[in-house]
Amino acid sequence: MSIGERDPFTGHQTTGHEWNGIKELNTPVPKPVWFFLISTAxxxxxxxxxxxxxxYGTGYFKGLLGIDQKAVVSRSLVQGSAERAQWKARVEKGDWAQIQADDDLMRKIREDGRTLFGDNCAACHGTGAKGNKGFPNIAQSPMLWGDVPQIVEQTVRVGINGTDPDTRVSQMLAFGRDGTVTREQVSLLAGYVQSLSDTALITEHTKDSIASGKELFVTNCVACHGDNAKGSVDTGAPDLTDPYWIYGGDRADIYESIYSGRQGHMPSWSQRLTPVDIKIITLYVLDLRRKSMEAGAGG
Ligand code: HEC
Ligand code: HEC
Incomplete structure (x- = not known):
């Protein structure tokens, strides 16, 4: 046995084991490794x-600290819904201007409103509420029925041409199809209507036909769209002088609106959403409008 023999190359002791002239060095597991093994154990x-x-059989060892993740989660859920009930009650009772001035409450409304809007309204009005063809841009365009909070809330509640007994009724008549005016007159009207928001269309060449369109407009259309074609919140008739169109502002779209009429359908939400959720969505939409107007004003 040659225990204690030192290997001349590495300086380690050997274990004394030898195989075919190869000796095993005595290199124990380093101390730090022992330290970590023992401390993790x-x-x-x-x-x-x-x-x-x-x-074990019917359950599990609960631990000396008694921590239970399930209980923690359900406690935080209960706490969450209590908080929710509390701020929702403030929305329900609060006066519109008061809520709109309350930053803390508005933060919750923005969060909750975005989800409610996404689930119920975005399919038609788009995620940013900027509309699609046939569905108005409620983030930016002037409101058909007015943008006083109570009015918007009512529009959402009762709908437009909807199923609620108090629904708003919106009727753009089919002037061409019903024979109130001829096809040629529909064209003249469309030319005039288009020139209201795009004055570049008024040229030496078109000004006479646009003037004839205007005469027809005065006879047939001002009752709903107003003397200056700026629309009316009493009939829900849109402003025809602004750049926003529900059904499109091409000559062909405008012709079609006048020829075949339009009856947009906005569902009544009174049966599908709670009054407080309707109020939250309304505040959310009004907040979007305020933001997009500020953005517009800023350039
Ligand atoms: C099925 C499609 C559809 C859905 C879903 C829908 N809307 Fe509408 N909404 C319309 C249409 C169409 C109009 C325009 C009706 C018209 O042209 O007269 C409208 C009009 C409105 C108006 C009136 C706009 C104005 O200018 O006065 C508001 C406000 C409005 N929607 C809000 C909502 C909100 C909030 C939701 C979700 C709770 C919603 N809408 C869901 C189709 C929809
Ligand atoms: C009985 C009331 C009423 C009369 C009269 C009326 N309109 Fe309308 N008009 C409406 C309403 C309401 C709408 C919106 C319909 C909707 O959104 O579903 C509308 C929509 C339109 C649109 C579509 C606007 C858009 O944003 O896409 C055009 C264009 C239009 N009217 C032109 C006319 C012209 C031209 C006349 C006269 C020949 C006329 N209207 C007469 C009520 C009326």
Whole structure:
């Protein structure tokens, strides 16, 4: 046995084992490795004692600290819904201007309103509420029925040509199809209507036909769209002088609106959403409008 023999190359002791002239060096596991092995083992032991760990027949060892993630989650859910009920009650009772001036409440409304809007309204009005063909841009365009909060809330509640007994009724008549005016007159009207928002269309060449269109407009259309074609919140007739169109501002779209009429359908939400959710959505939409107008004003 040659225990204690020192290997001349590495300086380590050898174990005394030798195979075919190859000697085994005595290099024990380094101390830091022992340290980590032992300390993680101790930690694991302590942890399984403190926390829920070992399963047995009908249950599991609950741990000395008694921590239960399920209870933590359900406690936070209860707390969450209590908080929700509390701020919703403030929305329900609050006066519109008061709520709009309350930053804390408006933050919650923006969050909750975005979800409600996404679930119920975005399919037609688009995620940013900027509309699609046939569905108005409620983030920016002047409101058909007015943008006083109570009015918007009512529009959402009762709908337009909807199923609620108090629904708003919006009727753009089919002037061409019903024979109130001829096809040629529909063209003249469309030319005049288009020139209201695009004055570049008024040229030496077109000004006479646009003037004839205007005469027809005065006879047939001002009752609903107003003397200056700026629309009316009493009939829900849109402003025809602004750049926003529900059904499109091409000559062909305008012709079609006048020839075949339009009856947009906005569902009544009174049966599908709670009054407070309707109020939250209304505040959310009005907040979007305020933001997009500020953005517009800023350039
Ligand atoms: C099925 C499609 C559809 C859905 C869903 C829908 N809307 Fe509408 N909404 C319309 C249409 C169409 C109009 C325009 C009706 C018209 O042209 O007279 C409208 C009009 C409106 C108006 C009136 C705009 C104005 O200028 O006065 C508001 C406000 C409005 N919607 C809000 C909402 C909100 C909030 C929701 C979700 C709760 C919603 N809408 C869901 C189709 C829809
Ligand atoms: C009985 C009331 C009424 C009369 C009269 C009326 N309109 Fe309308 N008009 C409406 C309403 C309401 C709408 C919106 C319909 C909708 O959104 O579903 C509308 C929509 C339109 C649109 C579509 C606007 C857009 O944003 O896409 C055009 C164009 C239009 N009217 C032109 C005319 C012209 C031209 C006349 C006269 C020949 C006329 N209207 C007469 C009520 C009327």
């Amino acid at each position: 101790i930690f694991a032991l302590v942890w399984t004692l403190l926390m829920p760990s070992w399963p």
